[in-house]
Amino acid sequence: MYKNSCMCLHSLTFKCHLSLQHSKAMKATLRYLAGMAGPSGFGSNSTAEQVTEDCSSFLPSAALTALITGASSGIGAETARVLAKRGVRVVIAARDLKKATEVKKNIQKETPKAEVILLEIDLGSFGSVQRFCSEFLALELPLNILINNAGMFSQNLEFSEDKIEMTFATNYLGHFLLTEILIDKMIETAEKTCIQGRIINVSSVIHSWEKKDGFRFNDILSGKKYNGTRAYAQSKLANILHAKEIAKQLKARNARVTINAVHPGIVKTGIIRAHKGLITDSLFFIASKLLKTTSQVCKQTHSVQNLQLS
Numbered sequence: 001m002y003k004n005s006c007m008c009l010h011s012l013t014f015k016c017h018l019s020l021q022h023s024k025a026m027k028a029t030l031r032y033l034a035g036m037a038g039p040s041g042f043g044s045n046s047t048a049e050q051v052t053e054d055c056s057s058f059l060p061s062a063a064l065t066a067l068i069t070g071a072s073s074g075i076g077a078e079t080a081r082v083l084a085k086r087g088v089r090v091v092i093a094a095r096d097l098k099k100a101t102e103v104k105k106n107i108q109k110e111t112p113k114a115e116v117i118l119l120e121i122d123l124g125s126f127g128s129v130q131r132f133c134s135e136f137l138a139l140e141l142p143l144n145i146l147i148n149n150a151g152m153f154s155q156n157l158e159f160s161e162d163k164i165e166m167t168f169a170t171n172y173l174g175h176f177l178l179t180e181i182l183i184d185k186m187i188e189t190a191e192k193t194c195i196q197g198r199i200i201n202v203s204s205v206i207h208s209w210e211k212k213d214g215f216r217f218n219d220i221l222s223g224k225k226y227n228g229t230r231a232y233a234q235s236k237l238a239n240i241l242h243a244k245e246i247a248k249q250l251k252a253r254n255a256r257v258t259i260n261a262v263h264p265g266i267v268k269t270g271i272i273r274a275h276k277g278l279i280t281d282s283l284f285f286i287a288s289k290l291l292k293t294t295s296q297v298c299k300q301t302h303s304v305q306n307l308q309l310s
């Protein structure tokens, strides 16, 4: 009898907890869609420029160095533009140096004094990531901010030169290796300068599509069952799990570096244009009324919002 009532109470508490979580998530979604400001004073309609407007009052006088992957277009390019505008030295890690040169030109047109360094990287290749890191470390620059932003989506099953499914290799493994190689540099910079370092993994709300099933490598590797959206969702879940694990390691090392995973919002960039098809096109046509502009979306990488795995 006592055991049964305890179980009932437990199940009731659990149900209340779930419905509370559900209503919190609903409220957060409504606030997001309406662009209402949160505790930070900014909402989903705020731009990266607005979020960083007053940063000169708390930014250290010594120049910060930020490394951004995939800054040759979309969210990465806008993030690079705003950071450079605020006086941050920006290292653009891109696989297409022509596109990156255009981004650099535009940044310097707006901010002539901006220091922008271009280095080649293909995140889908371990060899390329290692070469990139050697080149970057040879420059002997400090490293305060690492933004793991580059991402891809593919409708078809493709493999990297290391024989790994391409989306997982690019979105997750390339960034995993990059962070592993550069993390000591970040810790050392933070110690020397007494400025907290920041690592940001750009994930996506789509990660939650995978929460119940966990990783399904067999499905990903089967040509017949391949589903590009699921492969993308798995890679984005991996970005979050990576952030959680590195956060633990940084804490254990007492390092002055933090890591967060963010969902940047939804904006029609190259990655969304890759989702072709009648259903997807129609969904995006409807969603376009709610989509954010790239400058609104980029404030996430400047103001850092945690993605929680519940």
Ligand SMILES: NC(=O)c1ccc[n+]([C@@H]2O[C@H](COP(=O)([O-])OP(=O)(O)OC[C@H]3O[C@@H](n4cnc5c(N)ncnc54)[C@H](OP(=O)(O)O)[C@@H]3O)[C@@H](O)[C@H]2O)c1
Residues within 6 Å of the ligand: 069, 070, 071, 072, 073, 074, 075, 076, 093, 094, 095, 096, 099, 121, 122, 123, 124, 125, 148, 149, 150, 151, 152, 170, 202, 203, 204, 205, 263, 264, 265, 266, 267, 268, 269, 270, 271, 272
């Ligand atoms: N847009 C959205 O609504 C949305 C929503 C949630 C999350 N995100 C995330 O936001 C991040 C930025 O995406 P975006 O929307 O700005 O898309 P985007 O405009 O397509 O930018 C993606 C960037 O990643 C680069 N990239 C792709 N594969 C690469 C590789 N193998 N090596 C190096 N760079 C590579 C691309 O370089 P190239 O120019 O050479 O192709 C491009 O610069 C991604 O991680 C994405 O998953 C976006």
